[in-house]
Amino acid sequence: MTDESSALAGPSALTLTAPVEDYLKAIYDIQQGGGAATTNALAERLALAPASVSGMVRRLAIQGLLEHEPYRGARLTAAGRTAALRTLRRHRILESYLATVLGVPWDDVHAEAEQLEHAASDALVDRMAHALGDPRFDPHGAPIPTRDGVVDETWHTTLAEWPVGTLGTVMSVSDKDAVMLRYLGDLELRPGAMIQVHARAPYDGPIDVLVGTQLRQIGPTAARAVRIAAVA
Amino acid sequence: MTDESSALAGPSALTLTAPVEDYLKAIYDIQQGGGAATTNALAERLALAPASVSGMVRRLAIQGLLEHEPYRGARLTAAGRTAALRTLRRHRILESYLATVLGVPWDDVHAEAEQLEHAASDALVDRMAHALGDPRFDPHGAPIPTRDGVVDETWHTTLAEWPVGTLGTVMSVSDKDAVMLRYLGDLELRPGAMIQVHARAPYDGPIDVLVGTQLRQIGPTAARAVRIAAVA
DNA sequence: CTTATAATTTCGGAGAGACGAAATCACTTC
């Protein structure tokens, strides 16, 4: 059933525990954001004590999933990246399936998928993907890695930095915070929405932005959770 | 989202780990079969060493989920039974959903559900149940407990003991062994099938049984996995 | 170049869940 030869379902993947998958996913995520996967950054993202992260990072380095320079942070190896992408694929397909087919509210799917991603088999995830027509993006606009570990890693500017006047379209919104997600949804700031920044107050002040036909004011924190690309 | 007041989603349920849920489910199952949930029986069903079961049973007794008479076996308390039924509901709804909606082969759904039952939220399981029209039986014919912990515990004779000549209908087949399940499926021995035993060889010998319009011969072990009721 | 601060690691320890080996108990058989 499972394709053992595909890049995202290697034999070593069978032994990864749920915490390990979470660490790898978090490191991938931080690196993707351009930052260094430092001990404190990981501890905060995973809601763990730094001491715990220190220990786990050492173990993962020994297992060859990442490289660790003491006091410098962790970098995923090829094996670690593959494992992270496999988990990411499960997560995002689950999110898509739950939202699209089962009608789970879009601010709940992240937490639900967070649990299921460690339990669902590759075969099941592939079935879900197939039922959805192999989507390339999840409900929050995040790209879904293929079974072969290919993923669109294009970096997009956040709404907080989008130039005033330029027309843009929402590419993705962060799914980490359910409350913010509900807020952004209420503002119609979903993937695909057209936006145009009218004004930005200085010193990290509020942003006047046209979302579709509605003029909204949003703060910088929320704006940083929204990623924008130019209209084609 | 989750109905905290329903019998199968109490607050204590939030702290049950996957192994604990597995123990409770196994004890419920063994008790349902009329047997005593003895250390060795549990060890065999859970594929663990008896020493491990001994330790866990003590912990569960302290937590008030079961009562344990040393050398006599374990009996679920009301709290333990409720927790077991909650897990059983998740398991059987997941089985139903995977088989019906996602087309997972009926001999695979058990193993898949075994993992997912510890990860899926009550809200999600209820969504799946609703999408299926709140089924009362899973694909193997096992009754699905309601959210309030009500379950049909009617005991049915196995095909191995069904009287010769009497017309019967298949109520359920055991889902524990995927290989046997595939075998029974090939023989059309699925819930709803009509059967009539033509002859039974003595000393646990093979059984001649009419399944639908086909005359089959099956052994006693397979026959014990099939439960029969009289035709109305 | 010393010192303060912040980040990181080390150390000792805890809890869950598992194991094998050895001791204990129950029950049957003589």
Add this chain to the structure above:
DNA sequence: GAAGTGATTTCGTCTCTCCGAAATTATAAG
């Protein structure tokens, strides 16, 4: 009622993942 057999428990130990406290290192400031 003594002895043997099989089930059960106890004991010491292991791995994994986490923690707080203390020690260490890096970095920036004086």
